[in-house]
Amino acid sequence: MSKQELHSWLRLTSVPGIGPERQRQLLAAFGLPEQVFAAKRSALAEIIGNKLADQLLAHDAEVFIARAQAWIAEPGNHILTLADQAFPQSLLQTADPPCLIYAKGNIALLNRPAIALVGSRNATAQGNGNAEAFARALSQAGLTVISGLALGIDAAAHRGALGGSGSTVAVIGTGADRIYPASNADLARQIAESGVVISEFALGTPAAAYNFPRRNRLISGLSRGVLVVEAAVGSGSLITARMALEQGRDVFAIPGSIHSPLAKGCHQLIKQGAKLVESAQDVLEELRWDSSAPRLAGPATTQELPDETSRLLSLIGFDPVDPDTLSERAGLTADSLFAMLTVLELEGHVERLPGGRLQRIQ
Incomplete structure (x- = not known):
């Protein structure tokens, strides 16, 4: 895309009050942005009304355009329009694609x-x-x-x-x-x-x-x-x-x-x-994707837990539980329970939820 063509796309997408839907209406009616701006005011008004037609023709976008052109001069930065082959084709299948995308990367x-x-x-x-x-x-x-x-x-x-x-x-x-x-x-x-x-x-x-x-x-x-x-x-x-x-x-x-x-x-x-x-x-x-794709990996192995701590983990289960209920289930004193829960938290087996409740992670 030439610098002048990009200039016209940037100008079209910078006009206040003329969002993607009206931008696409103008493009459907006249073609590329250069042809939109070359159209007569009366023709533009038939598509977007008198007020927006005047706004489109009078809008000064030079500062906006200069900023965008300076940005795409930096490595890895791109501006893609509906006319670009690199524009996401999946978005063209949707009802409301943007006319222009700023992209940084691959x-x-x-x-x-x-x-x-x-x-x-x-x-x-x-x-x-x-x-x-x-x-x-x-x-x-x-x-x-x-x-x-x-x-x-x-x-x-x-x-x-x-x-x-x-x-x-x-x-x-x-x-x-x-x-x-x-x-x-x-x-x-x-x-x-x-x-x-x-x-x-x-x-x-x-x-x-x-x-x-x-x-x-x-x-x-x-x-x-x-x-x-x-x-x-x-x-x-x-x-x-x-x-x-x-x-x-x-x-x-x-x-x-x-x-x-x-x-x-x-x-x-x-x-x-x-x-x-x-x-x-x-x-x-x-999705009918490649059936040979790897399965979701399980949790990372951790240091083997002492028997009593491992038993406590099984008693916690995967639903949230408060410490008092857990203490009763396990038959443990508050001090013993706290010590074991500290180990389980450090090992990444449980997390504390709002209200002081606990929940098993792995």
Whole structure:
């Protein structure tokens, strides 16, 4: 794409009040952006109305365009438009593709088979572990893992996927020159080096609540299916799942404890027809992916526990339990119970939940 052609795409996508839907209407009516700007005002007004036609023709986008052109001059940075062969073809099959995407990293990943993996920002240790393990296995099987670079499940999915051949795509809800949350800045750099970070939002766009549902439709649109690991009822992950269904994608969910608020969203999806999965192999089989792909690895082996501590672990079970109930089950004094729980926490076998309850992880 020539510099002048990119200039026209950037100008079209920078006009306030003219979002992706109206941009596509103009392109459908007139062709490429250069032809949009060459059209008569009266013809433009027939498509977008008088006010927006005037705004389109009067808008000064030079500062916006200069910033974007300086950004793509940096190594690894790209701007892809609907006219580019490298534009994600899966997004062209959706009802609301962006006209322009900012990308940092390996853009070839955007047209490879992918699976989205999403979930709670406030995930449990078990949820994060599941996300990382599933993502690693799916990436090792050759699928690219898509997620949203949020805290919790998203970050765990990206970390797991970076270890496999499929790598990962982070779809963000800010400009591509900003990272939110800031605590994931190092992870974002790793993704830009081995995967790709993308955004449809203009450079400099800050984090805003209304950006993330738009981001979510890209996460699902880029993928063959969406796997929800942990999600409360009302979670943004359920929005992604709903969008996936609207786009004709598969939806998968990992079940959890009936007592966990973070399992209720997954259980709701399963009741509504999402596929219950217990391993990465379940996902691969549903997608009819290579059946020789590796199965989800089990938990890492740890130092053998003393018999009494091992017995306590079996008594904890996988549902949350309070220390008093556990002490009664095990017939242990508070001091003995505390000592054994400390060992189990250090070994990564249990985690403490809000309210002082405990839950087995492995």
